[in-house]
Structures are given as C-alpha cells and as structure tokens.
Amino acid sequence: MTRKAEPFPHDYAATIELFEKLSPHASFDMIPSGTRLYPFKDGVSYCYLIRSGICGFHHSADEILISILRVPGIVGIGGIVDAEGGIFIQTQSEAEIATLTLSEARQLVSRLNLWELLSRHIFRATHRLFTLGTYLAAPSAYEVLRFQLIELMGEPAQFRERISASQYIQQKTHLSRSSIMKILAQLKQGGYVKLEDGVLKEIYHLPLKY
Numbered sequence: 001m002t003r004k005a006e007p008f009p010h011d012y013a014a015t016i017e018l019f020e021k022l023s024p025h026a027s028f029d030m031i032p033s034g035t036r037l038y039p040f041k042d043g044v045s046y047c048y049l050i051r052s053g054i055c056g057f058h059h060s061a062d063e064i065l066i067s068i069l070r071v072p073g074i075v076g077i078g079g080i081v082d083a084e085g086g087i088f089i090q091t092q093s094e095a096e097i098a099t100l101t102l103s104e105a106r107q108l109v110s111r112l113n114l115w116e117l118l119s120r121h122i123f124r125a126t127h128r129l130f131t132l133g134t135y136l137a138a139p140s141a142y143e144v145l146r147f148q149l150i151e152l153m154g155e156p157a158q159f160r161e162r163i164s165a166s167q168y169i170q171q172k173t174h175l176s177r178s179s180i181m182k183i184l185a186q187l188k189q190g191g192y193v194k195l196e197d198g199v200l201k202e203i204y205h206l207p208l209k210y
Contacts, residue, residue: 015070018114019073019150022109024096026049026100028097031086031091031094031095033095038089046100047076048099048100049100053091053095055068055090056068056092057087059087060086062170063175065171067132135148142183142210144175146208150203153200165199166180192205
C-alpha cells in the first residue's frame, strides 16, 4: 500500500513545468544536509527551487515536520504562508537548491507569462496543506497515526529506510511516544503492517477505526 495518489495529478505536472521554466534563470548550489532555509528572513521573502535531495517542511514554533517535499519542487512562490507563519525548510540529505527572492521569482513569472502554471501550483500546494491539517485534527490518536503511516509509505525509499516509523510519527504529530509505540505494536501483532527494526516495510491493510 502506498500513499494515495494526489487528487489533482495534472497540477503536480504544472509544478514540474513551472520548475523547468524557472530553472534556467536561477543558479543552483549543493546545500549540505542539516541546513535550514527560511521563506522569510530579515524582512525579505524567498523562493526555493529544489532539484534533488530530501528536504523537510517544518513549523518552527514546535519544530513539527509538516511534510517531506516532492522533488522537483518549489517553495515560497505562492505566498500561501505569511511572514509570521514560522516555517522553515531543512535539508535531510545533500540537496541541489536555487534561491530567488520572491520579487525575482514573480518578475520571472510575469516576464515568461507563467501565471496559469503558478495558479495550478498554488492550488495543489494549498490542497496539500489543507489535507495535512485536516488529518492532524483527527479525533483519535489512531486516525492521526494511520494517516502518518500512509504518508510514510509514500516517502522516498532513501528517506523511509533510515527512519523508524515511531520517530517519523513523533516528528509530525503531538502524539506521545508511548501511544505511538503501543498502537504500532498492536498493528504489527495484528498483521496490519510489516515493521523491521522499527522501519516500515509494508502496509497490508489499515482499518479506518481500530
């Protein structure tokens, strides 16, 4: 079982096309693992074009991991998170990234007439954030954990194989470690998931309620 397909796959195609149109006008650098990049810094808004690598999207107030970013990807061009949002990107592997100010990115969009691609990119990004927020507000610990397991199964293998399911869920939610471990143990014992040394290998079936 893998992460459910995005409801608007054509809009991710728009993100890829927007990335390809902007990339020739940007300078890419190899950014070391563990680097933090901020969409807002010293009064300036930034846009990041991520060509390769594993990057996490975090909420700085509690350092919650919101999502692992798909690549190629664009962060910061849509303006859907305001300056007080407390958001940062952290590289979890070496990553190839270009940095533009938001003003520079918007000027490129205007000059190259990329407004339709931008609107479709923003639509997809907004829907993704809404979905993540909805599941984090699920009424039970199991429902929150269930969604995160499905998310984890859809992450790049390079990332998924080096993080335990419990660590991933703890980074992305406010669930206690004891609650996470208890539910994971029950799911493994019930044959719903395959875990090896804590690493999620496969999801067989996750009931809606448990």
